[in-house]
Amino acid sequence: MIEERFDAIVVGAGPSGNAAAYTMAKEGLKVLQLERGEYPGSKNVQGAILYANALEKLIPDFREDAPLERHIIEQRIWTMDDKSYVGMHYRSEDFNEERPNRYTIIRAQFDKWFSRKVREAGATLLCETTVKELLRDAKGKVIGVRTDRDNGVAFADVVILGEGVNGLVGQRSGLRSELKPDSVALAVKEMHFLPREVIESRFNLKDNEGVVIEAMGTITAGMTGTAFLYTNQESISVGIGCIVSDFAENGATPYGLLEAFKNHPSIKPLLANSECKEYAAHLIPEGGYNSIPELYGDGWIVVGDAGQFVNAVHREGSNLAMTTGRIAGETVVWLKRRREELSKANLAEYKRRLDETFVMKDLKKYRRIPAFLHNNKHVFGLYPKLVAAAAQTWFRVDGADKLSKEKEILKSFRKGRTLSGLIGDAFKLARSWR
């Protein structure tokens, strides 16, 4: 048992736990951070894109020494059928700014850096230490944690759970129910290594410019999901993910989907002659607003993936994790300064502050999207096919007049989905998007 009492124990050294620990340690709180992995980042998987804003709010000058890969100057959004893609690309010189907005990163390196900052701020980090359960006093208030080490008990005024998507501590301690298969995605990714010059010529880049591709369509075999391809300095991250209940129903394998995606005629040339040196898989909480569990109680707060803070529509997660971690930390610092108890009533301040941020506002805005996608699988199969066919009809010059082409395209949509279906989808999507 650790005799010494801490102001806060943070479970996990990912983006949310690090943000919380950093915020509190910087303000002089005594913080103990516990990480089950061999080093911070060893258990973490992400595409990965870093959104600068959330990190800037913690470490304004992070660009000076953080391990960043490429800043993103071009975003490609593709809908794909088996042979083609229809894309919307946005590339702008404006993204070559002094303080770029988005970067590709490699999490194993980035998390180590972030953790170093946390320790420099004064937090104590113990790795290879798994928290098994929360300890409570007679009144049910959380007063500490029990770890898997011998004499493994430590006490604190508050426990911040940044334990990641599985949230086993919270589950075991009765703070939330088990993850539902229809609100979590399983994603797999590979790192393909290529010389820097090859990547730059293949994607039309210079210096540290980067491109990201987000794709949907028949590549997910009718399941709710997306694929991605991100350029790093000397590697390309490529991956695909779908909702777990869809995998169970469909019988498709994640690696099978990834193989097919890599071999798609639009993707294959981008990866040609590369060497795959790393593969990983991870769960992503994609249930959105309606699947957010209890976020605070007597002596505890939930942050990051454990709180289902992922905006699946915009592929945002780590920024929500950092923001929720920061706000949890700020709330604890604020209560401590006022010598208030870290009770459920007082920690409600965390939720109040969160409601004022983009985190809750965005998740609330898209709260109907998961159900919409779940019930409208043709979005991932039929529409990409129709769009690709329409593009082909439109662009192929074959002697047919343009009016006939327009009519043919309209007819193909009405045949594929009926007029009322089309209008219904548009209406439902608009309503979910609102």
Place this chain on the structure above:
Amino acid sequence: MHIVVCMKQVPDSAQIRVHPVTNTIMRQGVPTIINPYDLFALEEAMRWRDKFKGALTVLTMGPPMAEDSLRKALTFGADRAVLLTDRFFAGSDTLATSFALASALEKISTEFGAPAMIFTGKQTIDGDTAQVGPGIAKRLGLNQLTYVSRIVELDQAADKIVVERRAEGGVQILSTRLPVLITMLEGVNEIRRGTLDDALRAARAKIITWNAADAGITDLTLCGLRGSPTIVKKVFAPSPRAEKAHKIPTADVPVELLAENVISEIFKRQPAVEGDLMKFSAGQ
């Protein structure tokens, strides 16, 4: 009782690759670990430390980042960690390494008390020489017990230690007097996890860091590349001996016959294998 464990931070050889063109080892990005053989030495040392309520110091020579390994040893339960680091040590072979470590051990003796036992792993996984431990023993005039699989008896009052040593064709039972240098064999114990208190202590511990002068070394010509008579003539990755490989075609073989087909093909080409296997299964 004071015990010292000498250990080394090594690249994780399971993850090392050889550059296909230059034939050099690609160290970049390869994670480092405590030499796995040293963990058996550390655990053995901790068991005797616990038994005699003594103190355990871990010592390593290496670049500043070798501190990670020392901190890990503290997490397992070591009491004190000393890092010997100096650019003058760069390029040391086993002769120069054992000189530097022996010097540091003398300094440890005066600072923290003379060790009754010094442990090392039987060898490292990067150099694989098994020379540094015996080199230290020779320089410090210690009795040396190499390839030890078990410490049978340790009687401090009678100044006596009895160990089992793996030797070719059998086990030797050896007895000698303290102080002693022991190189531990693999697989004789399992490193403990360390308590939560150990982990906390390790996270906050200050690693004692010495350069050559701190360790009392005055003659720098005995250190590093200058103090190393060993010359590496060539480094190469053995090429796969493709000319000896036979391809067994399996495309037209039905699945249920596949295993049998491959085995009979092997026996056809290597009749001795079949004989050996028969003898082996008869003996079982």
